[in-house]
Amino acid sequence: MVKLEEFHEFIVQEGIEKDPRDRSRIDDLLEDRKENFEDLEGARKEMFDVDRLENPFDDTKVIYGGDKDVERFAVGVDMEVQELVLLDRLNEKGRDVDGVITHHPTGRALAKLHEVMGLQIDVLSEYGIPVSQAEGMVRSRSSEVKKGIHPGNHPRVPKTAELLDMALMTMHTAADNHAYSYMKDYLDEEEPDTLNDLIDTILEVPEYRWSLKYGMEPQIHAGDDKNRAGKVGVLGFTGGTDLGDDIIEKMVNSGIDTLVAMHAPKGQIEKAEEKNINIVTAGHMPSDSLGINLILDKAQxxxxxxxxxxxxYKRVKRNE
Ligand SMILES: [Fe+2]
Ligand SMILES: [Fe+2]
Structure with missing residues (x-):
């Protein structure tokens, strides 16, 4: 049993542990937030989410019931109104679920999703993309994402959790950081030769083997299966959401041959085909499951x- 607030704090610390940024960069970010907070006045100060002063992941939040003790967590990639109602139904039948973790953010954790995208600057520069180019690209994409999510019905799921009195948190980038660092190390070590080999290498991971069952296994979305994978960049695994089409141009100029992502948007695939960049999409549900599993192994x-x-979400335990 654990208090949701304490559990959340643990998840945030583990997310920082696997973050592509140096800890000092994260400390600076939190320091900046503290300074800005001091200057706030009136409603903005009163309504400020003080968790933001300690937690750099705006998509990894306690949504409802931080003071509740949790013993049995229901965990899913998308835990929305229908899942919460389903859980209430299961509890009527005696399942005794007392906490919910959704990977994809909801409530204010979704409304501020764009705030986590900054960490992609460090992912890109780790792969040799000049920091000026990375900053320009991430800044413009995150302002696009911000405008896109703004009109959403953000109070809907939090209110449902409140009405059902069900403790709820989101665990997005803290988990995706784990999937990113795992896949980066794994592919760096395995050095697959062709795209075909790359797919086979990914399928060695149990979550991806499971994904075959549902036809959502890793796929080549741009390039030929006999193409050499060359320099592989795990560029679409963490940092909120994808970077859109512009990433392809930067890859051409920085010598990254193959982009490995959880999923890739249509425009990005078209651009990659035009520029002879390979895209391998590892699969969305198995990739999200991988990150959730790695962090939950530590939590358990x-x-x-x-x-x-x-x-x-497919649970796979690694530390037994
Ligand atoms: Fe994810
Ligand atoms: Fe996802």
């Missing part, structure tokens, strides 16, 4: 909690 070592996997 520390806390006595049970996990009920659902909504596109």
């Amino acid at each position: 070592q520390k806390y006595d909690i049970e996990i009920l996997p659902m909504s596109g």
Whole structure:
């Protein structure tokens, strides 16, 4: 059993542990937020989410019931109104779920999703894309994302959790950082030769093997299966959402041959085909599951909690 607030704090710290940024960069970000907070006045100060002063992941939040003790978490990729209602139904039948973790953010954690995109600057520069280019690209894409999510119905899911009195948190970038660092190290070590080999290498990971069952396995979305993978960049695994089409041009100029992502938008695929860049999409649900599993393995070592996997999430334990 663990208090949701304490569990959330643990998840944030583990997310920082696997973050592509140096800790000093994260400390600077939090320091800036503290300074800005001091200057706030009136409603903006009163309504400020003080968790932001300690937690750099605006998409990894307690949504409802931080003071509640949780023993059994239902965990899914998308835990929305229908899943919360389903859980209430299951509880009527005696499942005793007392906490919910959704990977994809909801409520204010979705409304501020664009705020986490800055970490992609460090992912890109790690792969040799000049920091000036990375900053320009990430800045313009995150302002686009911000405008896109602004009109959403953000109070809907939080209110549902409140009405059902069900503890709820989101665990997005903290988990995706784990998937990113795992896949980066794994592919760097395996050095697959062709795109075909790259796909086979990814399929060695249990979450991706599971994904075959649902026809959502890794796929080549640009390039030929006999193409050499060359320099592989795990560029679409963490940092909120994808970078759109512009990333392809930067890859051409920086010598990255193959982009590995959880999923890729249509425009990005078209651009990649035009520029002879390879795109391998590892698969969305298995990639999200991988990140969730790696962080929950650590959580289950520390806390006595049970996990009920659902909504596109496949539980695989690694430390038994
Ligand atoms: Fe994700
Ligand atoms: Fe996702």
